[in-house]
Amino acid sequence: MGKTRDSDRTRKRILECAVKEFSERGFDGARISEIARRARLSKQLIHHHFRGKEALFQAVHDLKFRPTTLWNETLPPDPADLFAERFRKRAKDLDYLRFLTWEAASARNRKVPGEAARGERLAQYGAGLRLLQAEGRLPRDLDSRLLQLAILALATYPMAFTQITRMVTGHAGPDRRFQREWHEFLRKLGKKLFDGTTRTIESRSSAPRASRGPG
Amino acid sequence: MGKTRDSDRTRKRILECAVKEFSERGFDGARISEIARRARLSKQLIHHHFRGKEALFQAVHDLKFRPTTLWNETLPPDPADLFAERFRKRAKDLDYLRFLTWEAASARNRKVPGEAARGERLAQYGAGLRLLQAEGRLPRDLDSRLLQLAILALATYPMAFTQITRMVTGHAGPDRRFQREWHEFLRKLGKKLFDGTTRTIESRSSAPRASRGPG
DNA sequence: GTTGTAACTTTACCGTTGTCAAACAACATT
DNA sequence: AATGTTGTTTGACAACGGTAAAGTTACAAC
Numbered sequence: 001m002g003k004t005r006d007s008d009r010t011r012k013r014i015l016e017c018a019v020k021e022f023s024e025r026g027f028d029g030a031r032i033s034e035i036a037r038r039a040r041l042s043k044q045l046i047h048h049h050f051r052g053k054e055a056l057f058q059a060v061h062d063l064k065f066r067p068t069t070l071w072n073e074t075l076p077p078d079p080a081d082l083f084a085e086r087f088r089k090r091a092k093d094l095d096y097l098r099f100l101t102w103e104a105a106s107a108r109n110r111k112v113p114g115e116a117a118r119g120e121r122l123a124q125y126g127a128g129l130r131l132l133q134a135e136g137r138l139p140r141d142l143d144s145r146l147l148q149l150a151i152l153a154l155a156t157y158p159m160a161f162t163q164i165t166r167m168v169t170g171h172a173g174p175d176r177r178f179q180r181e182w183h184e185f186l187r188k189l190g191k192k193l194f195d196g197t198t199r200t201i202e203s204r205s206s207a208p209r210a211s212r213g214p215g
Numbered sequence: 216m217g218k219t220r221d222s223d224r225t226r227k228r229i230l231e232c233a234v235k236e237f238s239e240r241g242f243d244g245a246r247i248s249e250i251a252r253r254a255r256l257s258k259q260l261i262h263h264h265f266r267g268k269e270a271l272f273q274a275v276h277d278l279k280f281r282p283t284t285l286w287n288e289t290l291p292p293d294p295a296d297l298f299a300e301r302f303r304k305r306a307k308d309l310d311y312l313r314f315l316t317w318e319a320a321s322a323r324n325r326k327v328p329g330e331a332a333r334g335e336r337l338a339q340y341g342a343g344l345r346l347l348q349a350e351g352r353l354p355r356d357l358d359s360r361l362l363q364l365a366i367l368a369l370a371t372y373p374m375a376f377t378q379i380t381r382m383v384t385g386h387a388g389p390d391r392r393f394q395r396e397w398h399e400f401l402r403k404l405g406k407k408l409f410d411g412t413t414r415t416i417e418s419r420s421s422a423p424r425a426s427r428g429p430g
Numbered sequence: 431g432t433t434g435t436a437a438c439t440t441t442a443c444c445g446t447t448g449t450c451a452a453a454c455a456a457c458a459t460t
Numbered sequence: 461a462a463t464g465t466t467g468t469t470t471g472a473c474a475a476c477g478g479t480a481a482a483g484t485t486a487c488a489a490c
Binding site: 219220246247248258259262267268 | 478479
Binding site: 024025026027028029098100101102103104105106107108109112115118119122126139141142143145146147148149150152153154156157158160161162163164165166167168169170172181182185188189192193 | 239240241242243244313315316317318319320321322323324327330333334337341354356357358360361362363364365367368369371372373375376377378379380381382383384385387396397400403404407408
């Protein structure tokens with residue numbers, strides 16, 4: 001049995017409950033006392049471990065937005081899986097998705113914490129897309145950045161806007177069954193869009209180019 | 216010059232400012248006093264005209280979510296424009312979009328006000344998609360509801376998750392230039408997906424059917 | 431003008447919430 | 461065992477936001 005007093009352990013427990021509360025109710029809606037109730041300790045202790053609500057939120061933020069192995073931005077081998085794969089990864093961290101949604105709602109035009117680093121990471125993914133384009137495995141006439149945005153849209157929207165998903169499909173967003181169906185759908189979509197790519201992008205020149213590395 | 220006292224006019228002014236405030240800060244973040252400040256009157260007057268914060272929000276909600284001509288769910292003549300057209304309509308009412316985003320963030324699984332009516336309207340659109348499928352102008356192997364969700368995703372996401380859009384493209388979501396580029400992109404996407412539809416869906420039977428109706 | 435009504439303001443209030451400070455209890459060190 | 465340190469609880473509080481009720485002013489009807 002663990003010690004009755006353990007600073008790190010309680011800090012961790014507070015953080016966990018804070019993640020839940022913040023992700024459910026957002027910053028303004030979240031209540032420190034509620035976090036305390038979930039963690040079975042007094043709200044004053046939270047203020048002792050962290051400096052206050054703002055700092056606690058910051059800590060939670062740093063925790064959830066810290067790059068982990070989940071942030072692996074590697075592209076799938078088959079470009080047709082771009083949508084589906086991105087979705088699969090997104091579905092792994094629903095809390096993070098909820099933070100993104102709160103952020104979207106509250107951050108009108110203001111810069112968002114860690115914007116530079118996150119932008120860097122996103123740019124990395126975009127570079128991967130451009131590489132695929134150079135290899136002729138993705139259509140070149142689609143702006144890579146906009147394509148990336150489309151990928152994120154399809155990977156994010158149904159589970160962020162759960163009301164809409166429910167109204168349209170009848171299933172909740174995080175529902176397992178829906179996730180399977182959506183994954184399948186995205187695969188089909190990817191196939192339709194990108195399978196015939198090589199032929200499509202070379203339809204300008206009547207003859208297919210010799211398949212070599214990126215020109 | 217108008218009368219110094221006009222119930223309807225002040226009600227309207229309160230509502231306008233309330234829309235702004237709620238759409239910017241959400242229900243919890245919104246401050247009655249701030250709405251009062253914007254409308255240049257005392258917060259108590261707001262409570263006098265409406266019953267309170269909750270009722271005011273309800274009123275705003277009813278106002279913004281009331282079906283208008285903007286809710287025209289008619290489908291574009293060319294299925295390839297499905298994405299782009301939907302986006303064009305979405306971009307017309309950014310406040311509404313922000314409400315949707317707040318709703319998405321806060322409504323975890325809870326039912327959302329007017330869900331039945333809104334679902335009905337969405338179903339109408341879905342029926343239109345199925346009709347297009349029946350006519351062979353949209354691929355039949357794509358679930359119409361999921362396709363509808365994809366349309367909404369592409370039409371909504373970049374302007375709802377403005378941080379992401381900014382980080383990926385460098386432009387803000389509501390930026391005119393971005394909107395033009397995104398519109399164009401969605402058109403291309405639609406063309407790539409749905410232009411070859413007739414051929415695609417008939418790839419099962421080796422021979423193409425006689426081309427009838429709108430090609 | 432008088433009076434009544436409705437728009438608006440002022441004063442006051444109360445519950446909630448985050449925060450601070452002091453008291454307390456467990457653990458480590460000596 | 462004594463003592464210091466640190467995790468934890470308790471009590472209290474000040475600020476803030478929404479709300480209620482009383483007071484005041486404009487406008488209309490008579």
